[in-house]
Amino acid sequence: MASSTLICDTQPWKELEAHAEDVKKTHLRDLLSDDERSRSMVVEFDGILLDYSRQLATLETKEKLFKLAEVASVKEKINQMYNGEHINSTENRSVLHVALRAPRDAVIQSDGKNVVPDVWNVLDKIKDFTEQIRSGSWVGATGKELKDVIAVGIGGSFLGPLFVHTALQTDPEAIESARGRQLRFLANVDPIDVARNITGLNPETTLVVIVSKTFTTAETMLNARTLREWISSALGPSAVAKHMVAVSTNLKLVEKFGIDPNNAFAFWDWVGGRYSVCSAVGVLPLSLQYGFSVIEKFLKGASSIDQHMYSEQFERNLPVLLGLLSVWNVSFLGYPARAILPYSQALEKFAPHIQQVSMESNGKGVSIDGVPLPFEAGEIDFGEPGTNGQHSFYQLIHQGRVIPCDFIGVVKSQQPVYLSGEVVSNHDELMSNFFAQPDALAYGKTSEQLQKENVPPHLVPHKIFSGNRPSLSLLLPSLNAYNIGQLLAIYEHRIAVEGFIWGINSFDQWGVELGKSLATQVRKQLNVSRTQGEPVQGFNFSTTSMLTRYLQASADVPADLPTRLPQI
Numbered sequence: 001m002a003s004s005t006l007i008c009d010t011q012p013w014k015e016l017e018a019h020a021e022d023v024k025k026t027h028l029r030d031l032l033s034d035d036e037r038s039r040s041m042v043v044e045f046d047g048i049l050l051d052y053s054r055q056l057a058t059l060e061t062k063e064k065l066f067k068l069a070e071v072a073s074v075k076e077k078i079n080q081m082y083n084g085e086h087i088n089s090t091e092n093r094s095v096l097h098v099a100l101r102a103p104r105d106a107v108i109q110s111d112g113k114n115v116v117p118d119v120w121n122v123l124d125k126i127k128d129f130t131e132q133i134r135s136g137s138w139v140g141a142t143g144k145e146l147k148d149v150i151a152v153g154i155g156g157s158f159l160g161p162l163f164v165h166t167a168l169q170t171d172p173e174a175i176e177s178a179r180g181r182q183l184r185f186l187a188n189v190d191p192i193d194v195a196r197n198i199t200g201l202n203p204e205t206t207l208v209v210i211v212s213k214t215f216t217t218a219e220t221m222l223n224a225r226t227l228r229e230w231i232s233s234a235l236g237p238s239a240v241a242k243h244m245v246a247v248s249t250n251l252k253l254v255e256k257f258g259i260d261p262n263n264a265f266a267f268w269d270w271v272g273g274r275y276s277v278c279s280a281v282g283v284l285p286l287s288l289q290y291g292f293s294v295i296e297k298f299l300k301g302a303s304s305i306d307q308h309m310y311s312e313q314f315e316r317n318l319p320v321l322l323g324l325l326s327v328w329n330v331s332f333l334g335y336p337a338r339a340i341l342p343y344s345q346a347l348e349k350f351a352p353h354i355q356q357v358s359m360e361s362n363g364k365g366v367s368i369d370g371v372p373l374p375f376e377a378g379e380i381d382f383g384e385p386g387t388n389g390q391h392s393f394y395q396l397i398h399q400g401r402v403i404p405c406d407f408i409g410v411v412k413s414q415q416p417v418y419l420s421g422e423v424v425s426n427h428d429e430l431m432s433n434f435f436a437q438p439d440a441l442a443y444g445k446t447s448e449q450l451q452k453e454n455v456p457p458h459l460v461p462h463k464i465f466s467g468n469r470p471s472l473s474l475l476l477p478s479l480n481a482y483n484i485g486q487l488l489a490i491y492e493h494r495i496a497v498e499g500f501i502w503g504i505n506s507f508d509q510w511g512v513e514l515g516k517s518l519a520t521q522v523r524k525q526l527n528v529s530r531t532q533g534e535p536v537q538g539f540n541f542s543t544t545s546m547l548t549r550y551l552q553a554s555a556d557v558p559a560d561l562p563t564r565l566p567q568i
């Protein structure tokens with residue numbers, strides 16, 4: 001496909017549009033009665049099972065989607081990504097998060113250089129440093145062991161590590177290796193988040209890890225300065241060297257901040273922020289908490305999916321299939337949202353992480369060549385663990401709008417519980433819902449069924465479930481570090497595949513800039529108003545009124561800002 005051709009102008013796209021009209025006339029009840037079809041919509045790789053038989057799709061849909069992938073050059077784009085080509089063209093960068101989890105002997109080139117040795121130099125440094133901290137050979141300024149870690153970072157420097165930390169927290173092996181240690185995350189510039197993070201912690205036993213790709217993000221830098229103050233006001237300025245380390249691509253700014261460059265852990269501009277959890281961004285704080293050997297398993301799980309994505313034919317390729325189905329739902333069936341529904345409390349931070357990976361990657365309005373898109377790209381991702389979500393927003397999913405759902409289940413619980421006298425184990429109880437919900441969505445309930453149940457006629461319309469609501473199910477064998485790595489990589493690659501089809505740049509994020517620069521203007525205004533009593537000017541009526549009101553009502557904030565840390 002010529003690079004300036006939009007995907008929506010190609011024949012396979014047009015055929016899919018016409019085909020979607022036919023498929024909309026069928027019902028999942030009928031599609032699911034064809035066992036042959038269902039059988040062909042189950043794929044397994046490395047213990048992970050994907051069943052997409054409850055997608056509103058036929059065998060013909062699949063074939064047509066493969067043709068779309070062909071005309072969109074998906075295979076070529078995957079190869080370009082793995083070969084380190086500058087596919088992030090607006091930032092002129094390679095996109096090589098796969099190199100972060102590649103085996104030591106792999107060769108992955110960026111700009112003519114094999115980056116794998118650099119990756120492993122940093123991993124070795126992390127291993128060494130975290131062993132020093134965990135063994136107590138590195139101590140704080142007063143000679144005490146550093147048992148607690150606060151990771152300061154936001155966006156991609158926060159959400160992925162938080163997801164993995166939350167997922168590992170109840171894994172038996174991880175629990176064992178984290179005994180006596182705490183890992184916290186400070187992301188929001190809201191001072192309440194500082195207060196919550198330092199509550200109950202002693203600076204003497206705390207290590208602060210500043211995580212920022214650019215080392216310029218306003219929120220992270222203010223939080224970093226705040227925690228530097230917390231440490232130095234308690235232990236003296238020289239304590240910072242023992243209590244603060246950094247992860248960044250910008251080692252000059254790390255040094256300027258006052259962190260010893262020896263205690264800085266590098267990564268590279270070919271790692272996108274939201275794809276950085278497998279770099280020092282995630283590996284350092286997570287190894288401090290769980291030990292490097294646990295986190296190495298997480299990297300191996302992600303690497304297994306990387307190889308699969310690269311070499312498996314599309315019919316059996318989990319991320320490619322998932323990506324194609326997402327495009328089908330969004331662009332042809334017209335369902336703009338997706339619910340991510342893990343039936344595991346350990347995955348409670350998975351949807352928030354994927355929200356960033358997906359919405360920041362694919363929420364674009366122009367093609368990679370800058371041509372405005374005549375169709376919507378991206379999807380609205382949200383989710384909560386089951387069964388909690390069932391008691392919250394599932395009403396809308398069952399009887400309101402159609403939202404394709406990803407059901408994620410786990411065969412073996414991290415924490416099995418059985419009660420004598422109960423019908424099933426606690427995990428079986430959870431999984432009963434995992435298995436039931438997709439069928440409830442697909443089949444629904446008809447008025448005939450309701451009448452047979454003697455439902456009073458006036459309630460029948462309220463109790464009808466139209467069904468025909470698509471979902472897919474992913475079944476993981478367990479939820480250890482390896483499986484968590486697999487799950488992460490499946491979603492990362494799925495999102496890339498969607499972007500490859502839509503013909504957009506999934507690896508830049510210009511849409512976050514405008515709000516940041518307007519906040520700079522407001523920050524300047526707040527400063528001159530508080531320090532010099534300047535009236536608010538240069539804003540529209542609404543912002544001027546609100547700012548004025550805010551300033552008047554918070555006049556107790558001292559203009560000279562004497563240091564004040566949370567009083568909690």
Ligand SMILES: O=P(O)(O)OC[C@H]1O[C@H](O)[C@H](O)[C@@H](O)[C@@H]1O
Pocket residue numbers: 154155156157211212213214215216217220273274360509512
């Ligand atoms: O890691 P940092 O440079 O501090 O960036 C943190 C975050 O900043 C921005 O908001 C970007 O949109 C995110 O992709 C990034 O992860």
